[in-house]
Amino acid sequence: MAKLWGGRFTKETDTLVHNFNASLxxxxxFYEQDxxxxxAHVTMLAKQGILKEEEKNDILNGLDSIQxxxxxxxxxxxxxxxxxHSFVEAHLTERIGDAGKKLHTGRxxxxxxxxxxxxxxxxxxxxxxxxxxxxxxxxxSIMKANTDTYMPGFTHLQKAQPITLAHHFGAYFEMFKRDxxxxxxxxxxxxxxxxxxxxLAGTTYPLxxxxxxxxxxxxxxxxxxxxxxxxxxxxxxFLSAGATIMMHLSRFCEEIILWNSxxxxxxxxxxxxxxxxxxxxxxxxxxxxxxxxxxxxxxxGALMSGLTTMKGLPLAYNKDMQEDKELTFDAIxxxxxxxxxxxxxxxxxxxxKEKMEESAKGGxxxxxxxxxxxxxxxxxxxxxxxxxxxxxxxxxxxxxxxEDMTLEEFQAISPVFASDIYEAISLKTCVEKRNTIGGPGxxxxxxxxxxxxxxxxxxxxxxx
Ligand code: ARG
Numbered sequence: 001m002a003k004l005w006g007g008r009f010t011k012e013t014d015t016l017v018h019n020f021n022a023s024l025x026x027x028x029x030f031y032e033q034d035x036x037x038x039x040a041h042v043t044m045l046a047k048q049g050i051l052k053e054e055e056k057n058d059i060l061n062g063l064d065s066i067q068x069x070x071x072x073x074x075x076x077x078x079x080x081x082x083x084x085h086s087f088v089e090a091h092l093t094e095r096i097g098d099a100g101k102k103l104h105t106g107r108x109x110x111x112x113x114x115x116x117x118x119x120x121x122x123x124x125x126x127x128x129x130x131x132x133x134x135x136x137x138x139x140x141s142i143m144k145a146n147t148d149t150y151m152p153g154f155t156h157l158q159k160a161q162p163i164t165l166a167h168h169f170g171a172y173f174e175m176f177k178r179d180x181x182x183x184x185x186x187x188x189x190x191x192x193x194x195x196x197x198x199x200l201a202g203t204t205y206p207l208x209x210x211x212x213x214x215x216x217x218x219x220x221x222x223x224x225x226x227x228x229x230x231x232x233x234x235x236x237x238f239l240s241a242g243a244t245i246m247m248h249l250s251r252f253c254e255e256i257i258l259w260n261s262x263x264x265x266x267x268x269x270x271x272x273x274x275x276x277x278x279x280x281x282x283x284x285x286x287x288x289x290x291x292x293x294x295x296x297x298x299x300x301g302a303l304m305s306g307l308t309t310m311k312g313l314p315l316a317y318n319k320d321m322q323e324d325k326e327l328t329f330d331a332i333x334x335x336x337x338x339x340x341x342x343x344x345x346x347x348x349x350x351x352x353k354e355k356m357e358e359s360a361k362g363g364x365x366x367x368x369x370x371x372x373x374x375x376x377x378x379x380x381x382x383x384x385x386x387x388x389x390x391x392x393x394x395x396x397x398x399x400x401x402x403e404d405m406t407l408e409e410f411q412a413i414s415p416v417f418a419s420d421i422y423e424a425i426s427l428k429t430c431v432e433k434r435n436t437i438g439g440p441g442x443x444x445x446x447x448x449x450x451x452x453x454x455x456x457x458x459x460x461x462x463x464x
Contacts, residue, residue: 027116122190
């Protein structure tokens with residue numbers, strides 16, 4: 001197969017070299033973006049008088065027919081082509097003749113691939129954002145239904161203080177909301193069009209780069225042609241945001257795996273999101289949650305790979321940059337797949353509210369509130385802490401909870417205790433009294449839920 005650059009060469013490329021060098025097997029993924037970019041480019045060339053109107057029309061029609069045939073399965077990506085750019089150009093020339101050869105006027109594959117990758121990433125950012133929004137909607141609906149569902153809050157994986165399921169899910173709402181914020185920032189920063197930078201030093205044709213940028217929904221053209229062809233910052237930023245999304249999903253999965261275990265029984269993952277064991281008939285395993293946790297490493301790997309690929313590259317384009325694609329594509333598909341699956345998993349999960357409440361009652365999660373009771377009666381907090389410590393020890397020995405103690409037992413340790421201690425340390429009081437902004441109390445949660453609702457209503461999908 002003739003290469004785009006065959007003129008200067010006297011020998012055929014070695015087959016192993018061709019295969020090693022080729023990228024079609026993976027950059028075919030952005031054929032749509034490649035064609036979209038080419039259409040904008042020729043439209044601009046015609047506006048500038050560099051191409052004739054009928055040449056432009058022939059090229060546009062040819063590109064449309066190529067896209068149609070790829071999509072209806074009649075045009076196949078065959079391996080004699082080096083990359084998606086050569087593939088499209090060769091088929092265009094085959095279909096429309098000499099006009100096809102003019103497509104590449106004032107353009108290099110360096111600014112072309114920079115554009116394609118940017119368009120692809122930008123599209124994927126928008127899709128990821130949409131998936132995160134759906135996840136947030138699901139989290140919010142679980143929050144709304146569970147402002148009274150008491151459960152233990154943990155530190156060091158030890159029961160600490162009682163909270164509600166709404167409060168716990170609310171923590172993840174904040175994380176995924178920040179993730180969307182990161183995507184929004186990246187999209188805004190990356191939205192400059194590299195096309196027209198040429199190989200590295202621009203071109204002598206009178207291109208209207210701002211017009212091309214406008215046709216492709218960019219805010220403006222990039223300012224430095226060397227940077228334009230060698231910038232992959234936006235990819236690294238996206239992979240970093242994606243790694244953070246995965247880290248959040250992975251933490252959430254870890255908790256769900258624990259909660260779904262026999263020991264906790266806080267939740268039950270639906271049959272449709274679980275798998276069985278080939279040997280142990282009783283098993284119902286949380287494989288999906290485990291796989292999401294496991295796949296997090298892959299996305300971190302893509303981020304490290306991107307950073308490492310770029311770290312030693314002199315300006316401007318170097319072929320190393322072709323390595324930006326495979327792991328990125330894999331990471332993006334992984335991130336999107338994991339968000340969708342996770343959303344489906346929590347939407348179909350059962351919450352065992354009574355188990356959570358029972359667990360919140362154990363483990364002395366009301367000990368801080370008992371100390372606060374003494375403080376309200378004028379005792380310094382440090383002394384109160386020590387007295388409640390003694391009471392906890394007493395209860396551990398008797399194998400009872402604080403609220404199981406008689407008033408006489410309380411008073412034997414401190415005369416400050418009165419009969420209202422029971423109300424002060426009830427689970428309901430412990431949760432409901434915590435109404436500072438961001439706390440689990442009903443009033444505080446109501447405000448946060450309203451805020452989240454407004455956020456999901458107001459916040460438009462980025463980009464569109
Ligand atoms: N397949 C190449 C890549 O992905 C396209 C750019 C090729 N440019 C070049 N000067 N060889 O980076």
